[in-house]
Amino acid sequence: MIRLENVSKYYPTPKGRKYVLKDVNLEIPSGKNVAILGINGSGKSTLLRLLGGIDSPNSGRIRIDMDISWPMGLAGGLQGSMTGRDNAKFVCRIFGDSWEEMQARVKSIEDFADLGQYFDMPVKTYSSGMKSKIKLAISVAFDFDCYLFDELGSVGDALFRKKTESVFANKEGKANFIIVSHNINELIHDCDMAIVLHKGVLKSFESIMDGVNYYYEVTGAPVKQSILKKLEEKHP
Amino acid sequence: MALRKRSSWQVFRSVVFALIVRELRTRFGKWRLGYVWAILEPLMMIIVFALAITFLRGRQPFFDIPVGVFIGIGFLLFQFWSSLAMRATEAITANSALFGYRQVKPFDTVLARAILETVVTMIAALILIWIANWFFGLKVEVYDPLRAMLVFVLLVLFAFGLGLALSVFGTLQSELAKLVPQVTRPMLFISGVFFPLAVVPTHLQPYLLWNPVLHAIEQMRFSMYPQYPADGTSLFFLAQAAVIAMAFGTLVYMAKRHKLVAT
Numbered sequence: 001m002i003r004l005e006n007v008s009k010y011y012p013t014p015k016g017r018k019y020v021l022k023d024v025n026l027e028i029p030s031g032k033n034v035a036i037l038g039i040n041g042s043g044k045s046t047l048l049r050l051l052g053g054i055d056s057p058n059s060g061r062i063r064i065d066m067d068i069s070w071p072m073g074l075a076g077g078l079q080g081s082m083t084g085r086d087n088a089k090f091v092c093r094i095f096g097d098s099w100e101e102m103q104a105r106v107k108s109i110e111d112f113a114d115l116g117q118y119f120d121m122p123v124k125t126y127s128s129g130m131k132s133k134i135k136l137a138i139s140v141a142f143d144f145d146c147y148l149f150d151e152l153g154s155v156g157d158a159l160f161r162k163k164t165e166s167v168f169a170n171k172e173g174k175a176n177f178i179i180v181s182h183n184i185n186e187l188i189h190d191c192d193m194a195i196v197l198h199k200g201v202l203k204s205f206e207s208i209m210d211g212v213n214y215y216y217e218v219t220g221a222p223v224k225q226s227i228l229k230k231l232e233e234k235h236p
Numbered sequence: 237m238a239l240r241k242r243s244s245w246q247v248f249r250s251v252v253f254a255l256i257v258r259e260l261r262t263r264f265g266k267w268r269l270g271y272v273w274a275i276l277e278p279l280m281m282i283i284v285f286a287l288a289i290t291f292l293r294g295r296q297p298f299f300d301i302p303v304g305v306f307i308g309i310g311f312l313l314f315q316f317w318s319s320l321a322m323r324a325t326e327a328i329t330a331n332s333a334l335f336g337y338r339q340v341k342p343f344d345t346v347l348a349r350a351i352l353e354t355v356v357t358m359i360a361a362l363i364l365i366w367i368a369n370w371f372f373g374l375k376v377e378v379y380d381p382l383r384a385m386l387v388f389v390l391l392v393l394f395a396f397g398l399g400l401a402l403s404v405f406g407t408l409q410s411e412l413a414k415l416v417p418q419v420t421r422p423m424l425f426i427s428g429v430f431f432p433l434a435v436v437p438t439h440l441q442p443y444l445l446w447n448p449v450l451h452a453i454e455q456m457r458f459s460m461y462p463q464y465p466a467d468g469t470s471l472f473f474l475a476q477a478a479v480i481a482m483a484f485g486t487l488v489y490m491a492k493r494h495k496l497v498a499t
Contacts, residue, residue: 054335054336054497070337077333077336079331080333081262082262090257094251094339094340096246
């Protein structure tokens, strides 16, 4: 379970504090896949960074009683001058693997990422899709209770989508996912509940469809035909 | 492979180890002769400087210390602290992508670089002493090993404290990374690498004695050659500088640590 208690996060700007989260109270139960929705700059990534423990709130507390992954996004997490293999080894080492454990885990990462010779090339030579692949591969090599995905699939090809599908299937019942994405169709498919961030206000919804509906209402984002159909089934 | 519960000390240790391995790969892995180069570079510099000094003032030793050894002690210690200052300044920005893992703290990257620099210097010193004894037949030995160790430990602490502060400033003010070598390099000429303090006119000595590196270099020579006149320099001054640098570095880091990771 993840619990946010009176969490506030702001960034100082020349025009005063810009609040991303203001006095947020939230409980995410275990075993639910959560979609985080919001327009660009609404603080989705900041929320994930707070959950992943690489940023801290200005006030309030975040309680997490499970093993949570680092947030996997388009930026960060890979050292460009190191090869994919060295990056994988680095993560194994910071998680305290012995040499034998590291060998086994790096092998599984290499197989899952399926990058061929690129696995032994510096990460800065990778395309963004390849970076997403190796980030996904490294994280699923560890048994977290909760994985944080930050638009990881947005640059992936059809094969990448197939890989994430297999991850969701493999980890079902063992782990859950908190996903930031702009692909509403996939979120509806993969997630149970939704969190919508809009203008510093955070709202959570037990049902993903309610969340999607609210998201379209407050943001006024154009609705795709395929999603409209699903919404009408739920909210006639 | 389930995740183990680990103490924060175990996490810290594994992170620093992982960072040292990562630094080793990027620092020495680029060239085939990477590790050899770490010895060859100071050796070549020492030989060039020693030849230049010999050319200028003849072959007579500096108070019993052969020219090559005299320069060698000064150059290695100077190289250690200036290189650590430079690498520490860039430590945090060079590893910024790795702060995406919550286990990795900015402090760890500075510590990893400091440990690596220290170990590299110690290995280089041992090999250079070996080369001096066997190849040049100079009979280098450490008369007072305890003092030598103390001098080195204090210099390490001084350089690390300063490096920690520089790593914070270097991250918050990226121009500083270019400025640090501009300041440290000229200090080669006022740190007593090429001359003993005893040959400096007495009215100028107090100015040079503000520099802790000069104290370290002179005290190190004294620890190896007991007849060497290291008057004016003291272990106490070096210890004070080390304590102040460590306190300053820790203070600056603690005050700004939250600003270092935020992107």
